[in-house]
Amino acid sequence: MANCADGAGTGGDGTSGKQELAWGKTATTIGAQSPADGTEGGGKLEVTPTTVVYAKTAMGNTAVNGVYAIITVKDRASGPTAAAESAPIEGGGWQWISADGQALDEGENDASSITPNGFTGGGTVKAGTWHWKTIAFDLTAAQAKGGTIAYTDGAGSVFTWKVPSSDTGPEVSAVKKGMEGNY
Known part of the structure; x- marks a missing residue:
């Protein structure tokens, strides 16, 4: 398994491994077992967070907790079958983990409507x-630091990336442009 660290995956004890990756590095994951659109699940999916933009306002909304962290993700089905990200309803999906350990689900609070033009895949x-x-993610200033x-995939494996503390990545200008306009 190309991107598995020691202890990643399941060892028969029902626990999932965790792999820490550098920002912008790709995790090769197992797709959702039951994609919401009814297609066959479990395909091989490469997941790569590439850019983060922090904004107090986005898409005509103001962050309830103070700041949005908007992260671009490139999803690529790299196997012979289609694949989809695992959803929270399946025990998977994305979370923000603050420095004090608090975990927030993607879209929690007021962040669910933040989808810049050009980055609306799913x-x-x-x-x-x-x-x-x-x-x-709709975060407090303290949650955004550190x-x-x-991401928890369809097999229960967890992949983590430390998020840069300022706007970073090749898509910063495209994300900002995608948030312009009246919504």
């Missing part, structure tokens, strides 16, 4: 293709 990714999407994002 659902199943067809085999051999990729798309952009964003994940967003944050980590965690």
Whole structure:
């Protein structure tokens, strides 16, 4: 398994491994077992967070807790079948983990409507293709400092990335442009 660290995966004891990755590095994961669109699940999915933008306002909304962390993710179905990200209803998906250990689900509070134009992908990714999407979190200033994002895949494996503390990544200007306009 190309991107598994020691202890990653399941060892027969029912516990999932955890792999820490550098920002912008790809995790090769197992897709959702039951994608919401009814397609067959469990395909191989590469997940790569590439950019973070912090904003007090986005898409015509103001962060209830003080700041949005908007993160671009490139999802690529790299196997012979389609794949989709695992959803919270399946015990998977994305979380922000603050420095004090508090975990917040993607879209919690007022972040669910933050999807900049050009980064609105989601659902199943067809085999051999990729798309952009964003994940967003409504955070307090303290939660935004020293944050980590965690993705739990369809097999229960957890992948984490330490999030840079300022706007960083190749898509910063595209995300900001995608948030312009009247919503």
